[in-house]
Amino acid sequence: MRFVGLALVASFAHAAETPAHKVLLPFLDQYCLKCHDTPTQKGDREFDSFKLPLTNVAGLITAKDIVDQLTLREMPPHKEKVQPSDEERLAVIRVLREGIVAARGKIESTAARTVMRRLSNREYENTLATLFGRRVDTLGLTAEFPKEKASEHIDTIGKSLVTSGFLVDQYFQSANRLVGARLGRPEMAPQAWHFTGNFVQYEELQGPHKAAFNFKYLCLYEQPNTDTRQGGYGHIEDFLKGVPVSGLYDIEVLAQAMHRDTHYDPAIFGIDFSEPFLLGVVPGDSTKNHIHYPQAIEPLLAQATVPDEKPEWIKCRVWLEAGQTPRFIFPNGPYESRAAVLAINKRYKGEFDAKFANGGVGRTHLLKDGKLPHIRIGEIKIAGPIAEPGGSVEEIAVFGEKGFQAKQALDQLYAFGERAYRRPLTRADRAVIRKSYETRIGEKATPRQAALDTLKMMLCSPSFLYFSEITNERETKLGPYDLAARLSYTLWGAPPDRELMTVAGAQKLSTSKELRNQSVRLLVDDRAGGFVNAFVDAWLNLRDLGSQPPARESTRLYYAENLPEAMKTEVRLFFRDLLRNNGSVQRFLDADYTFADKRLAKLYDLPEQKTLRIADGFQRVSIAGNRQRGGLLGMAGVLTVSANGVETSPVTRGVWVSENILGAKPPPPPDVVPAIEPDVSGATTIRERLAKHRSDPTCNECHRKIDPLGFSLETFDPIGRWRETYAKPKGKTAAPKVDSSGEFGSGKTYTGFHDFKGILVADRTDAFTRHLIKQFLSYATGRHMEAIDAFVIEDIFQAVKNDGYGLRTLILESLDSEIFRSR
Structure with a gap:
């Protein structure tokens, strides 16, 4: 036995007489201390000072870590020649779990409040x-607040x-x-405005519009917020001052969808011409920024389908603040008008009169003689404020x-x-x-x-x-009104309603029965959508979706069809479905259905892309037998937010899966560890580059755990599309094939995404469930969970597991827990 092992046994000579230490100490010495003694501390883990009984939070964390690693067979690494038997593993796990249970109530929290x-x-x-x-939201009350x-x-x-x-x-x-x-x-009597011309539009649109129809029409050519911003917003030049007072206003627009049947190549525009054009209304303020550019305050106020055959009146009632003027947008319009005009000029100039073709075909020519798709508005009426x-x-x-x-x-x-x-x-x-x-x-x-x-x-x-809080300082449990507020803001993100306040006033909310009754009532209310949206954004970091957007040229679909909105909606609907039906949280790891609209059906290459219309919205669709989708990791929102918008990385996605799905935050790389790029010349794929990087033992310690979580996702590009090969490099070299196989530290292997999910379900369901409980409780209480909270979390977990891992059970058990009820 090594010197360190002898020292460890000697230091616990008295303690070693207990049955627990007779099991634990020889195991640590034989299988663990080679890498995790005081001098080595691989992965920042040191077991020399670990002992039973557990007397502090650090010991509790170490005990749980050893249990987790042994349960997953991650430790010792499977490549080590000497491996413990199943009996040895189980004996140590049993001893440590008994030690964890015995420590409950004996270890003081540092600040669990x-x-x-x-x-x-x-x-x-x-x-x-x-x-x-x-x-x-029309007021933009938080628009100038510091970034949170x-x-x-x-x-x-x-x-x-x-x-x-x-x-x-x-x-x-x-x-x-x-x-x-x-x-x-x-107080103000209703007024009426009628606009039939002088629809001036700025910059490069001004000349063509004057020449083609002398500003008779207001035209929308592209979706809002493009790079060039030419025709994404249509304003009323004669109404820049906006409405005189905040209130409800009726808006009528005489509009027509022009040339949705164009013979120009649809690829030029990047939109789906089988779908009708949509007209949206957003507020604008000419004193804040360019009226034809995006502005900080522009929530969608109304949206309608635009007719093709002839101009028709479209009516809507919207709320406008004093000084705001309505602006019109083309939500499903082409991705960039200027690029479309240039492309038509190159490919179709032969269709125009020779005098135009010689000088190039401009927007004026297209408006007069071409088939440029756009929305054309001829008249606008505004009336209000409506009493x-x-x-x-x-x-x-x-x-x-x-x-x-x-x-x-x-x-x-x-x-x-x-x-x-x-x-x-x-x-x-x-x-x-x-x-x-x-x-x-x-x-x-x-x-x-x-x-x-x-x-x-x-x-x-x-x-x-x-x-x-108005709860007495001497009390550790929240009083009824404080508990009502915490419950309401957790499940609605808003104040308690009258019933919840009444129950709190009657001192009933402190009972488990009434707290659960109110929790169920709030969950089935439509306002619970606020919880679903906010919690999913936090747990999966979907709030950052779009913070690293892909290049428009290579992923026009992402912008043209507003995929970020569709991606978030899929995850939210899936979560809400499990919540409503108390579905198993295992379905987050793998499922045979999802929710998709036409946009996602196309992105996922599902059969429903041929039958769904945009007007159908999102539908539950079966993906049984589909090896490319299923669970959160097959959803484009997760795959996009875990990439950088330009390329994918098994390391980046692996870290994301480890942190957000399994609840294991990898340690930051040491300062001495080189970046992945240096000294990898000749490598053609990210797998080859990582293999060279992992040849450094210091790098391998973390990457052997991170990389297997990311390799399986390499079959998805930066916006979640399935791929078999990487992008073709320059020259005649063939596009490298994607290798999505991998091996866990336990020795378990997978050949691709589908097999990978199977291992997660079989081996990581419990870890995932515990992490989900922690995340929900952190969101609900306003504090991160501590090691001392593990005892209550374990109680919740066992109740959830016994009830088939139901998501609603998880939420209700958490809301009725000591952690949620405490200050």
Whole structure:
């Protein structure tokens, strides 16, 4: 036995007399300390100081790590000649698990408590939309806020939600804008505007439009936000000042889809001509930026299909803020108008009169004599603001069904305060509200203006902006109102509704039965879509989808069909389906169905691409027998966000899978480790380059665990399309074939993506489930899970496993757990 082993046994001479150490210490000495003693510490793991019983968090982490590695047969590496028998493995696993259980309640947490946190920007806007009864994204209230820092992709972690002086100032400005625009707007009789010409469009469109039809038409040539921005946004030149007051407006547009049946090669435009053209309406502000360029505030207000045969009136009712003017977009239009004109000039100039062909075919010629696909608008009518019977939505939401009543002003403000602060008001709260109102009255403000100014004050109060717990400091469990707020913001991303507040007030929410009942009620409500979207964005980092967009020239489909939106929708619908039906979380690892619309059906080369129409939206589709899809790792959103937009890397995707699917964060590479690129001349594929990189033992320690998780995904390109070969290199060399086989540290091998998923389901379901529980609890509580939380997480896991790994069970067990209920 080696010297270190003798030293370890000697140091625990007394402890070794216990049955646990008689099993553990010889095992560590024979199979582990060669690589994980104090001098070596491979993979930052050191077992010299490890002992039982477990007395601290570090020991608990080490014990769980050894259990995980032995269970997966990752350690010792299968290439080691000396391997423990199954009996030896099981004996050590049993001893360590008993040690973990025995440590429960004996190891103190370092800080397992959520710091008081503010509303995230997402929650802030959701809360205001709930309190005021109408969407607020047209105001762009958070557009100027500092960029929010998520912690490990989660936007609800308290320690990362910093409140700067600048942000406080922005809160004041946002409250002032919101209250002024929605409750302080002047009464105004409806007006009507009718525009029949002077549809000036800027830059290189101006000359052709004047020559072809003297600005008689407003034309849309491409999807919004292209590189060249020529015809992606259509504005009304004579209405740049926008609407006079915030409100509802009826918009009518006389529009026609031109040349959807064009004979020009569809590849020039990169769109699906079998689908009707779509016309969208977004707000614009001529004082903020170029009116024909993308702007910070441009939510889609309305969308409609444009007729082909003749111009027809398209009608919609939209909300516009004072000063906003409607702009029109072509969501499924060509990817770049300028490039299309140049391509037609090269390929079809022979179709035009010789005098045009000699000088080149320009946009003017195409508009007069060609078949350039576009949307043409001839007239626009705007009417408003439209009166709302019974009062505005905001008036009723804030002040009640009868609207503002001067004689009941304080009572109305108190009632709003309870909804805004998400708890009963204290005597101090009422005093502050009363003082604000009475001060403004004393300054000769009207009762209504005094009330509006008080509302602004309340929307800047820490009681509104923060989850300021009212639970007694001596209590470790959340009181009913704090628990109601945590539950509501977890499952709706918004304040508690009346029923939840009533249950909290009756002191019923603290019971397991009522907490579960309310959790189920919130989950089946449509507002739970806010949870699904936000949690999936955080867990899988889909919020970053599009942060490294692929080149437009090589992946026009990505832009032309708005694939990022479709990719996110697939993941969200899949998650929601499992949640609704309590489907097994194993389906996240592999499934025989997914949700796809026509766009994704084409991307995935599914049979449904021939039968689905865009109007059909997303449908559940069977992929039984399809070896190219199934589970999260076969979804384009995951495959895109785990690539860099230009190329794929087994390392990048392997790290992503390790962190986001299996919950194992690889250590950062040491400073002495070279980058992958140097000294790899002659390698033709990423696998060959990595093989040379892994020849360094220091590199191999991590890459032998990371790379197998990424190699299987090499059959997908940067936007999730299936491929058999890499891009063809320059010259006559054939395109290298993709090799998606791999070998885990346990020695298990796979030949491709399908086999890889099978191993994940067989060997990693439990690890995946525990990680999903941790991520959900981190999202819900506003703090990352600690090692000490593992005991409760294990309780949740066992309940989930016993119930067939159901996703709803996972959520409900987590919501009823000690972790969720605690401060």
